Amino acid sequence: KPCFLCTPEIKEPGSSSVEVLTPNRVACFVNDFPYLPGDQRVIFLWHHDEELRRRVLHRFRVADFERSELYWMLSGCIQIGKQYDVPVRTYDLMRMVAGFNIGKLAGQSLPHFHMQYGWEVALDRRSISQEELDLYFEELLYSDLVIFQNKRIRVVAPWTPKGQFALELYFKGKYDLLEMDETDLRLFACLGRRIIEEYLNLGIQNLNIVFSNSPKGRRIEPLVVHFVPRVNMTALYEIHGVNVVDTPPQKIAEEFRRGMNWAEVVKSAEGFNPDREFEQRLQPLVRVAAVDADPGPTDVAGAKRKGVHGGSLAAAVP
Numbered sequence: 001k002p003c004f005l006c007t008p009e010i011k012e013p014g015s016s017s018v019e020v021l022t023p024n025r026v027a028c029f030v031n032d033f034p035y036l037p038g039d040q041r042v043i044f045l046w047h048h049d050e051e052l053r054r055r056v057l058h059r060f061r062v063a064d065f066e067r068s069e070l071y072w073m074l075s076g077c078i079q080i081g082k083q084y085d086v087p088v089r090t091y092d093l094m095r096m097v098a099g100f101n102i103g104k105l106a107g108q109s110l111p112h113f114h115m116q117y118g119w120e121v122a123l124d125r126r127s128i129s130q131e132e133l134d135l136y137f138e139e140l141l142y143s144d145l146v147i148f149q150n151k152r153i154r155v156v157a158p159w160t161p162k163g164q165f166a167l168e169l170y171f172k173g174k175y176d177l178l179e180m181d182e183t184d185l186r187l188f189a190c191l192g193r194r195i196i197e198e199y200l201n202l203g204i205q206n207l208n209i210v211f212s213n214s215p216k217g218r219r220i221e222p223l224v225v226h227f228v229p230r231v232n233m234t235a236l237y238e239i240h241g242v243n244v245v246d247t248p249p250q251k252i253a254e255e256f257r258r259g260m261n262w263a264e265v266v267k268s269a270e271g272f273n274p275d276r277e278f279e280q281r282l283q284p285l286v287r288v289a290a291v292d293a294d295p296g297p298t299d300v301a302g303a304k305r306k307g308v309h310g311g312s313l314a315a316a317v318p
Contacts (some may be wrong), residue, residue: 005112006053026076038119043076060111071274072188073115093122093215103206127220148262157252163228174223176215190269206230232276
């Protein structure tokens with residue numbers, strides 16, 4: 001069955017069209033079946049060449065979810081989030097929501113990686129003071145559940161995990177996803193990919209990565225990235241509001257200390273070039289196109305010209 005993220009023109013007439021956020025990197029369209037009161041979109045990797053989209057960007061297994069997916073889709077999410085105008089004639093607090101569903105048991109509705117983005121009304125207006133937040137982390141530290149921290153991030157095993165081997169990633173001093181800068185994006189991509197690798201080692205194939213933060217214009221709840229593996233059938237225990245989790249926080253902390261060199265992963269973010277990594281993914285197909293398109297000797301002396309001379313992938317790399 002054709003994928004409409006690879007071939008948007010097969011979408012039903014009257015449905016939303018693709019909006020390119022960053023040329024040959026990331027695009028989105030308005031959710032055709034919205035369930036949130038504010039702006040709601042689907043975000044996905046993009047290239048102008050359809051064959052590249054189908055053969056390189058069409059991925060859906062957790063093992064194939066790489067740094068490019070994490071970086072570019074989140075950067076697109078932040079880009080459109082900054083453009084959203086919160087209604088001024090309302091007392092409602094609007095909160096941006098975003099996340100990745102990877103795998104059928106995690107709610108992945110399309111066999112193609114994408115990110116869900118939208119705005120909801122914050123019904124639970126809880127306010128967490130800095131003193132309360134500091135005390136919370138002191139207790140986590142005392143219980144040896146702070147797995148890694150530096151001046152920018154903190155990785156913890158949550159007191160009450162929402163899934164098997166669940167983790168939480170805090171960006172210190174930030175309360176809104178829209179406050180993430182370029183360094184934060186690269187850190188998230190590198191840490192996220194390494195966490196996924198560890199989940200794969202544990203046999204986990206379904207994962208939610210969900211952001212929680214304060215309503216826009218407020219600093220009452222910290223920015224947190226929740227990594228929540230899913231190992232239960234979604235229609236079984238969850239319909240009763242019960243999550244079956246067999247990994248206590250101490251076991252999670254032990255596993256992620258033993259299996260990862262966090263300082264090394266953080267260091268790798270300094271050398272992570274999202275543009276170069278994206279283009280490297282395209283290169284094998286681009287080289288094949290160049291060979292197929294080479295017409296051979298063409299000038300009077302019989303000299304053979306090199307390069308790409310045609311075909312659908314001729315201008316694949318911008």
